[in-house]
Amino acid sequence: MKKHVVASTAEIPPGARKLVTVAGRPIVIFNLDGNFFGLFNRCPHNGGSLADGIVTGLVRSTEPGTYTYCRRGEVVRCPWHGWEFDIRTGQSFCRPGDLKARQFNIEVADGRDIVEGPYVAETVSVRTEDNYIVVEV
Amino acid sequence: MTVVLTSAARQEAQPVISGVADCDIHPSVKSMADLHPWLSSKWIEHFKSYGSLRNQHYVTGAAYHKSQPNASRRDAYPPEGGPQASSLAFMKQQLLDSHGIALGILNPLVPSQGVRNLDHSAALCRAINHWQVECWTSKEARLRASIVVPYEDPEASAAEIRFWAGNASFVQVLMLSRTSFPTGNKRYWPIYDAAAEAGLPVGIHAFGNSGLPITSAGWPSYYMEDMVAHAQSSQAGLVSLVIEGVFERWPALKFVLIESGFSWAPSLIWRLDRNWRTLRSEVPHLKMSPGEYIRRNVWWTSQPIDEPENATHVSDIFDWLGWDRIMFSTDYPHWDFDDPARVLAFRTSAEKRQQFFRGNAHHVYGVAA
Numbered sequence: 168m169k170k171h172v173v174a175s176t177a178e179i180p181p182g183a184r185k186l187v188t189v190a191g192r193p194i195v196i197f198n199l200d201g202n203f204f205g206l207f208n209r210c211p212h213n214g215g216s217l218a219d220g221i222v223t224g225l226v227r228s229t230e231p232g233t234y235t236y237c238r239r240g241e242v243v244r245c246p247w248h249g250w251e252f253d254i255r256t257g258q259s260f261c262r263p264g265d266l267k268a269r270q271f272n273i274e275v276a277d278g279r280d281i282v283e284g285p286y287v288a289e290t291v292s293v294r295t296e297d298n299y300i301v302v303e304v
Numbered sequence: 305m306t307v308v309l310t311s312a313a314r315q316e317a318q319p320v321i322s323g324v325a326d327c328d329i330h331p332s333v334k335s336m337a338d339l340h341p342w343l344s345s346k347w348i349e350h351f352k353s354y355g356s357l358r359n360q361h362y363v364t365g366a367a368y369h370k371s372q373p374n375a376s377r378r379d380a381y382p383p384e385g386g387p388q389a390s391s392l393a394f395m396k397q398q399l400l401d402s403h404g405i406a407l408g409i410l411n412p413l414v415p416s417q418g419v420r421n422l423d424h425s426a427a428l429c430r431a432i433n434h435w436q437v438e439c440w441t442s443k444e445a446r447l448r449a450s451i452v453v454p455y456e457d458p459e460a461s462a463a464e465i466r467f468w469a470g471n472a473s474f475v476q477v478l479m480l481s482r483t484s485f486p487t488g489n490k491r492y493w494p495i496y497d498a499a500a501e502a503g504l505p506v507g508i509h510a511f512g513n514s515g516l517p518i519t520s521a522g523w524p525s526y527y528m529e530d531m532v533a534h535a536q537s538s539q540a541g542l543v544s545l546v547i548e549g550v551f552e553r554w555p556a557l558k559f560v561l562i563e564s565g566f567s568w569a570p571s572l573i574w575r576l577d578r579n580w581r582t583l584r585s586e587v588p589h590l591k592m593s594p595g596e597y598i599r600r601n602v603w604w605t606s607q608p609i610d611e612p613e614n615a616t617h618v619s620d621i622f623d624w625l626g627w628d629r630i631m632f633s634t635d636y637p638h639w640d641f642d643d644p645a646r647v648l649a650f651r652t653s654a655e656k657r658q659q660f661f662r663g664n665a666h667h668v669y670g671v672a673a
């Protein structure tokens with residue numbers, strides 16, 4: 168496992184996402200209210216690109232005729248068959264027990280620490296005064 | 305806000321065999337103006353002033369909002385703009401090249417076939433057929449077209465088939481499953497006569513505008529009910545084709561049921577055959593059992609494939625129906641797309657894969673492998 172620097176935090180403001188390739192793996196990184204989450208960009212159903220899906224919320228119902236809309240902005244819907252995944256955990260909502268979008272550990276690191284290493288920053292030029300998103304692969 | 309959205313990193317798994325045939329691709333117009341080169345000013349003006357009414361509730365389109373924009377994948381918008389599958393360049397890149405597709409059958413669902421003004425319907429169909437040749441098949445050797453016919457006017461449909469017969473771009477006659485009368489009804493026979501004469505299979509794609517509810521129990525409330533009811537409309541059409549004697553009259557005419565599902569087919573055949581043994585005196589024009597006709601004259605496309613918990617159950621269905629009967633399809637660019645690398649979730653022999661992904665389609669459509 169190596170720590171790869173993939174973007175500065177400023178590149179992915181809250182509500183945004185970015186698709187990056189780390190060690191040959193496509194990973195989509197989401198910013199939910201300042202927290203970063205990374206999902207493998209292949210839907211566990213049949214491989215659709217989650218980076219191209221809409222970010223939405225969850226419609227819940229306790230009985231026919233009553234609906235609540237919750238978790239706004241925390242759910243990504245695959246652009247192919249529309250399966251929904253929890254951005255925070257990768258959990259699927261249609262088969263919660265056994266199907267997950269694979270998650271990657273994301274941390275935010277200070278530019279000064281990155282310069283000292285050990286980090287891989289192939290495509291990102293690191294400046295000591297900024298913060299960076301680091302994916303462990 | 306989205307900072308970067310790129311599909312560039314997507315790398316699909318390799319298709320299971322090379323030279324896959326995709327039997328259901330839906331090219332789209334950027335707008336109906338794309339058809340103007342082949343429409344008279346009369347019909348261009350008519351469309352601008354009055355539109356094209358179909359046998360459905362709403363003037364603007366289908367009764368159900370279809371889950372994703374244009375019922376299509378959100379990752380399938382061409383980079384140069386326009387709706388999904390309106391760019392040949394992007395279709396080549398996203399579908400044909402990345403999935404190893406060597407033969408693709410176009411089934412345009414551009415509004416035309418169910419238009420109530422039958423002359424308008426015929427004019428639109430003719431224009432769509434020209435557009436398929438000029439904008440798609442003449443520019444991409446992997447693609448073949450389907451003759452779109454105004455099926456509620458069977459004589460005009462037969463004329464349309466004869467107009468294109470012998471043109472190598474066209475490998476099929478396209479109808480939709482929801483016709484105003486059951487598909488085997490004698491009123492549609494001129495279509496089958498012309499198709500048989502031209503040596504072309506008749507593809508019947510789920511959907512259409514019959515004016516009748518999609519289920520035999522009335523209008524459903526949800527899009528999901530509409531989705532699963534396509535099988536019902538296709539079953540009713542298939543039963544009608546058998547019982548009315550279409551396969552008896554045109555023994556060599558091939559029918560392809562497109563996007564209708566196929567898991568239901570073995571049980572339908574068993575039930576039909578059981579009834580036929582009892583009731584055959586009602587249909588003395590049938591010389592063989594319904595199952596024998598169906599196994600001789602009918603093929604199915606695979607998408608959307610069923611996904612039971614135990615994937616080998618689908619393998620059983622293939623065995624029951626016959627590996628020579630089912631042909632792979634993606635339904636690109638629609639949102640319920642099937643990927644050739646993932647569609648068979650069970651192990652099977654190379655020979656069967658060869659039939660399913662390639663051989664059956666080349667046989668049915670008469671395209672040299």
Ligand code: FES
Nearest residue numbers: 210212213215245
């Ligand atoms: S590939 Fe994502 S829902 Fe099917």
